[in-house]
Amino acid sequence: MIGVLTGSALHALIALLLPAFSFLVLAIVAPFRRLGRPAAWFSTTCAAAAFVSALIAWHYGAEQIAKVVWPWLPSGGVTIADVGVLLDAQSSVMLCLVTLVSFLVQFYSLGYLHDEPARSLGRYYAYQSLFAFSMIGLALAPNLLQLFMCWELVGLCSYLLIGYWYQRPSAARAAVKAFWITKAGDVGLLIGIVMLWRLTGTFDLQQLRMLATSGAIPVAGLSIITFAIYMGAMGKSAQFPFHVWLPDAMEGPTPVSALIHAATMVTAGVYLLVRTDWLFALTPNVLTIVAWIGAFTALLAAVLACVQDDIKRVLAYSTVSQLGYMMTAIGAGVAAAGFLHLLTHGLFKALLFLGAGAVIHAVGSNDLPRMGGLARRMPQTALLFIVGTLSLAGIPLFGGFLSKEEILGAVWMGGLPGPFALLLLVAFLTAFYMFRVVFLAFFGTPAPVAAVVHAGHAPAHGTVGQVVSASAEAAADRRSAEREGWSDPARTPPRVAHSHLHNEAVVEGAHVHEVPHAHEPPATMLLPLWVLALMTMAVGVYTTWGGAATAGFFVGGEHAEQAVPPGWLTPVAVGAGLAGILLAWLTYQTRAINASSLAAAFGPIRSAAIRKFWIDDVFETIYGLILLGLARVVGWIDRYIVDGVLNLLSDWTVQAGDELRGIQTGKPQDYVYGVATGVLVLVLLMRLVF
């Protein structure tokens, strides 16, 4: 062991190893795992203990850097890399976020998945534990190699959890899609890490930082390395054009979406860039690319979110959009602002997803038009969801306010007016689409069911291809599953099982969806919501009160260096958010603006957005034409050339054997003839030749 095992390092280590322990127990002790709920409680307890441990580590360790590593990969007397924990301001607060969200999600899942069969519930919690371990390992990684290892583990876990209901073809496809697309980025990351190692000879983050700040890293050719590392972040953090996997990741259970979107998977990319911002600072050209792609992604996803009718997909696109925000801040050179938004976003996005989960749990459907008037039936959920929405809209006194301001300020001061304008537009759109969800789901009257059938899915369904658009068919799958009744409980996806089949049957027949059984979720689901909402509020009030100076409390001391943004920024940003809320209110609550005429005003954009701007189609074309075409060519070569040569050889052998078997008469005297002739030939040869 290298380094001093201080109290904070010890607690960070405990926080890292508890989920690993939980995973190992659940993975190895199969009978325990198959018990279901005991296994779930065990895993949740471990997650809670990890959270407490993380809090202690943060409390003691935020000031000084603690590092404990063990040598790993020894090679000819030197160790190439270490494995262990590196606890500093960033990683300790990230540790807290990850453990908090993973604990709350596991706790929430106890209620959300109560209909799940015992053995698959155990499997779910084993994955959850592994996920928590991987992400904590990533957050605490002292070097790029451990970071990459955990990075891949995170990708694996997201694959497993998105495909948790693997009996559903759309879920399995979405899982594969998420894995492939993030994998494409991961290749870039790996190349970047290895190239950086060739350049500097080390994987260690602290050493690299020292080299970078002292100017010992040659800048020539560094752009390729940072761009390769950024590729990995693009895949994980769903930046254009790699954002397509994230909406499909909604195929997993809703708590999984909360976990993936709030604290783990997608934040990994942003976190990577935050961790290596000193390296990116050396290559401003790459930073500009990061900023532009981030801003573009933010706008694209915000537009896409406006036309979604699936509550989870709206949230998914809003995550993509907010990730774009964070990336733009990093691109503007102020990684701390992006990191602050990562933290606050982690809180309120987990809140929003878990709130959406409560709604789905109650209604039994993801479709917004099927909801409506839920505020009366589930007032607590509605209240908490609105808290999350206001946070996301960046309203003062709520969690997302300061971080959004910081990002906008950073982008403006960073001399990037283009991305700044995009982000401002996104702020408006974000408020609009989120309050559209709020008004559609929680207020107003339930829509007639006829509206359900035409909305959103119909154009996408059937035309968008098979592999790439796992998403579009999700709703259709679910609906047909409900229609067929799926009486076999083993095969029934739990969400369908829970959706009060008799009501659905009524809905299919009648024309008005009353959502008669909607009710507040059980305490195990409500409690995490309250915790997250209160924390969001606390962060919001604290940061709004204290202003930019308080950000340092969350992201470490280096934050104060930033220049003060102009005074008009806050009113403009908040005004954009309020305008979005107003438009949503006018459109979906008072109906002063007709929603369909609003849609008609943006006709081409709207229809393009419904088709997801053909990005999925482009990927599908790439897949269908290039990949499958190449596979077909290779398959032909294998079938006809490689196999052909072998078949020819074996045919010849068989034929020669057939010809030669005539010699084998079975009569002993023929053999004697053979022997005698042989001897004679030998004798003659000896006489004549040798």
Added chain:
Amino acid sequence: MGLQPYLLLSATVFSIGLFGVMTRRNTIGILLGVELMMNAVNINLVAFSRYTAAASGMIFTVFTICITVTEAALGLAIVILLFRVRRTVMADHLDLLKG
């Protein structure tokens, strides 16, 4: 007498034996041919033994005679068994090993 007449005799007997083995259809005839070939070898051994005045050839011959006897006994036994099973001892009917 020198060595040559003995070797000629031996070669002649060997050739006769080989001819018998190759041409006789009756298995017992083939066995007789084999015996002749063996004895041709014996003649060779004895002749060389006398020629070089080494006793080992004589001793070898005694061994060979013993082995020839056992071989003849075994061969005849096989032929009798063969006859019991296949009701024939004609060599060209015995082609179970035909490929």
